[in-house]
Amino acid sequence: MSLSVALTKGRLEKKTVAMLERMGYGTENLKDKGRALVFEDTKKDIRYFLVKSNDVITYVNHGVADIGVVGKDTLMERGNQNYELLDLEFGKCKFCVASLPDQDVFQKVGHVKIGTKYPQVAREYFLSRGIDVEVIKIDGSVELAPILGLADGIVDIVETGTTLKENGLVILEEVCEISARVIVNKASFKLKRNEIMAVVRDLESVVKEDAHKNGFEG
Template structure:
């Protein structure tokens, strides 16, 4: 058996993915008591895990450093991606939305429209699909601030509960798409380590289905 390398996105997805692996009986003790370490060996399976930021997860899988990656659909949509997306883990659920101040009348405005976002690729594709030519302004901080201060007419952002939008007087105008954590696989690894990769995919799929049944 050839060993696998799995890139996990740091933060909430990391915790939720580790919980799933633990429920499947994988040896993830080191991941639960990790200190400052970034690379971890599974105590049962021939698997090495490492923790990365979301954008880097795709990079490591694209280049074959990681055979498998767990990353949000938002990151997949925003970045160049030459991997296979094989499984929706049904965790880390949220959505891309378009929002604005109520008085801005974003979709009926005549003339130049400016959109603030951390996700320029997603925003551009969305408005092109609507036949709207807009100016995309890249924002790295609190996107909700931009329309309040007049930097833009509306925003494209990720929404989980909508609380921050409401507290800042913004309203949701449309949903671009739903988002959740996905399992991506390097294309070469899928061929060269097919049985090992598919074991992990099938195990995780079984866990996803079991969790769905439990929540019904």
């Protein structure tokens, strides 16, 4: 029974394709793709297609993709109606609350204004802390919001923290860690359980191999 797999374009795509190649899957078409968006595996009965992160969830939700690879940040912001079966342990970064050094949003009296690309994540986090929050959706560089006075602080994805430092911002708190995840359509999981679990087990073996190797190197 054939499988369809939705991959997030960009860095997650490249990392996932590298894992599939190590698993012995036929990824030649994915590696030399030109402008194509849909690819057949040359060794397995699998079709891959490349979409933006939000669309991975949409395609899996509607059963067009049986399996999807997407960042936990997107899952947290969008909500997930599917099964999340595996943490791929790459694409690692963190959701953080940051502000200018003299603007600690957790010490502010009254409601706090937070700029972010992830309004759902920011709102839930501050409400869980019992803080009255006004969330301002920003699509571009969120670091500008506290600098220009639009917001008291920001919630954003932080990998190295370099961009924050260069703009004079400091991390106040880490909300949670995020990484690439494997999600599966619930109906597909009933109909194609064996085929899906074969792929998941293959991916898991690469994750464990890397963890083992990094443990020795560490």
